[in-house]
Amino acid sequence: MLIGIDLGTTNSAVALWKDGKATLVPNALGALLTPSAVSVRADGTTLVGAAALDRMAAKDGATATSFKRFMGTDRKVRMGRKDLSAEELSALVLMALRDDVAAFTGERPTEAVITVPAYFNDRQRKATRRAGELAGLTVRRLINEPTAAALAFGLQDKAEREPFLVFDLGGGTFDVSIVEMFEGIVEVRASAGDNRLGGDDFNAALTTALRGRLDPESRLANIDGALAQALLLQAAERTKRVLSEAPEAEFGVTVDGERLTTRVTAGEFEAQTEGLIRRLRDPVVRALRDSQIDAASLSEVVLVGGATRMPVVRKAITRLFGRFPNSSVHPDHAVALGAAIQSGLIARDGGLEEIRITDVCPFTLGIETAERTARGMLQQGLFSPIIDRNTPVPVSRMGIYSTMSNNQKHIEVGIFQGEAREVSGNVRLGTLKVPVPPRPEGEVAIEVRFSYDSSGLLEVDVEVPATGAKHNLMIIDEEDRKSPADLEERRKALSALKRHPREDAVNEALLARAERCFEEFLGDARAIIGDRTLAFTAALDSQDPRRITDAAQDLTALLDTLEANSPL
Known part of the structure; x- marks a missing residue:
């Protein structure tokens, strides 16, 4: 059985897709929310949920809450005679939810879709997956919490919607996602967040x-x-x-x-x-900027997360957007319901066949580089982005780099995830050491291509044009290692993206047409063609599909108009 789980900082919930709809599963106390709390008595017995929360003020044991904030770190909590990590404590909560489903349905679940904050990094996502495995669950997919909430919101009436913003303020994390729904596609345009605000x-x-x-x-x-x-x-x-x-x-x-x-x-x-209210603004602005959508163009602002019940938060949202937010979905239930819908999609339930989700890369991916200062000194440890945050996935992007010293024999490609200028502020994902022929500084270049999919698979290809040598590194999580056939299928899907937009036949044809028209026309027309062609080539170099499409449409419209007004 496949279930959907909202593993929250304060409360967690579980739901399943049954009889054509998402259904929340009550716990042993009949409640739909289970506190994300674990307590160990002096005698070693463990309590989870409301019983654990009630013991927070007890003297004969230890109770842990809000441990989701420490996912992916080495921090431990002393519980009785043991030190437990955040993923081990989360596993105990997941076990309790799993057992609630077994009691409710009479069948023990073995697989799960688990939600994570959109702004969780690679370490935090892997820790969440490990927590599911420790709980005896095969984690079929991690889905971003605002994306899950958008699914629950969008499937209320299955209507198409202009871009709307999901404002998800939970007990420990804050997420913002801008989502659009059309023709059975749920498209995430941008996500941002603060993992230390709730x-x-x-x-x-x-x-x-x-x-x-x-x-x-x-x-x-x-x-x-x-x-x-x-x-x-x-x-x-x-x-x-x-x-x-x-x-x-x-x-x-x-x-x-x-x-x-x-x-x-x-x-x-x-x-x-x-x-704290002021801190809510920054992720909203970042998501709007990255999606290139104006706040006035949003059709709705949808509230998710128990903390959005606070009047002080709702007042701030109303002031920020100049409108009242939409609270038609239950703030505490939407994420779990969306996870259950995702489980139905994975199970290929007949009622959900038409729905497809597209997501974005939540963090920028790039490599460590060095630069010469004005005095000629080498400044190392700098971050060079290859795939920018909020790029739609799957995606493949390439950057070109060269040697920084004479007779350099290898280039060490350090792979990082994050937004900081210096790599020390980002998360290291891996390293690839690439041999290069010893030549003068700057004469040997390498082409570094990143290919990334929605499951978190990052494939790094490095080619040395001077020698023709190619090197490859896959950055995957533990679950991927158990399914080589699935991994190979995903790699094949990414391989179709591994070419520069300039190599696309349609783009090549448009550039050729623009060149021909530039030769045929004179004066102002020639100048305009040159400007639009320059904008199109810049868009191609950016490798941004939306920007390429817009620039191609502008150039095509111009050429159509000029040729339509031709004397013959």
């Missing part, structure tokens, strides 16, 4: 603001620091929920049988979280 940060801000007022005599200092923090964060979560419905709320904790309380207004909460 509802947890609003809780922390409230705690920081109110602790001194709540406890002027420092009674909390007399108890364990972790326990005190857990009590305060639980109080902040309760207060935040009340402020979503009322103008004022109580913020209180109980310490050694004594109740400490204070009052806080919605206005105070808004003032304290002003910095």
Whole structure:
């Protein structure tokens, strides 16, 4: 059985595609959301979900929450006698969800589609996949959370939609995606996000603001620091929920049988979280800029994630876009429902045959390079992009590089993912050492081609034209190694993209036509043809399909007009 899972920072949910629709699966308590919390008692027994969350303030054990924020890192959490990683803790949550499905259907699921924040990098995605494997699930696909939410939103009425923005603010992460739906295609135009911004940060801000007022005599200092923090964060979560419905709320904790309380207004909460609200703007602007879509052109702003319930967030969104957002999909359920729809697509359910999803590369992919400074010094460790973020996938792009020293015998191609100018700020994916003939600096060039697909397969091809030598490196995850036939099929699909747009017959023909017309016309017409041809060749060099299409249409329209007005 194939299921869809929203593995969230604060809460997780599981759904399945059944009888032509996505259905959420309740847990043992009858709830559709399971807290992403794990607790270990002093006797070694483990609790997951609401039972674990209830034990956050207990003294006889350890409880972990918000561990999704540490996916892909070496950080461990001490749980009883063991140190557990974020992926191991996530696996326990996934096991609980798997067991809930087994209890609900009578069949134990073996495969899953798991959602991840759109801005998760390669390490974080691989850690999520490993968590699924530790839970006994074959992870068929990782799907970006806003893409899943867009599926749930779009399939309500299956209508075609102009570009809309999915604003996904969860407990620990923030994602923005711009999506368009037409002719059965769900096309992601751009994604951006902040993996360190979510509802947890609003809780922390409230705690920081109110602790001194709540406890002027420092009674909390007399108890364990972790326990005190857990009590305060639980109080902040309760207060935040009340402020979503009322103008004022109580913020209180109980310490050694004594109740400490204070009052806080919605206005105070808004003032304290002003910095967090400002941070919501940057990913929105980045996604709009990358997609080349104006905010006024968006048909909808769709809210996803439990943190979007906060009035302070909704007010900020309304101010930012100059309109009220769309809350027609359940903010806590949309991602899991979208994952279930994706599972139905993978299973080739008859009701979903017409739907296809196109996604984008969430991070820029490139290599490490060096440059000469104005004084002739060699500055190393610089990042040279080959595939820009938010490029539609699958995609293949090429860059040309040359040697930087005399008699250089090899070039080390360091492969990175990220946006930082220096590679030290990005994620290293691999390295390829390429022998080159020893010649004077700059005389030997290499062609580096990156080919990337929606599953995260990155194939790196390096050719040395001077010798004809070719080198190849595949950067894949653990699951790919188990299916060589599937991997070979994906490589063949990418190989069809491995040519420069200039080599495309249609583009070659258009360039030839433009050259002929340039020779035939004079004066202003010749100048315009030259300008449009230059714009088209620049678009071809950018290897951006949208830019190439637009430039080709402009050049073709010009040539059609000029030839139509010809005397003969």
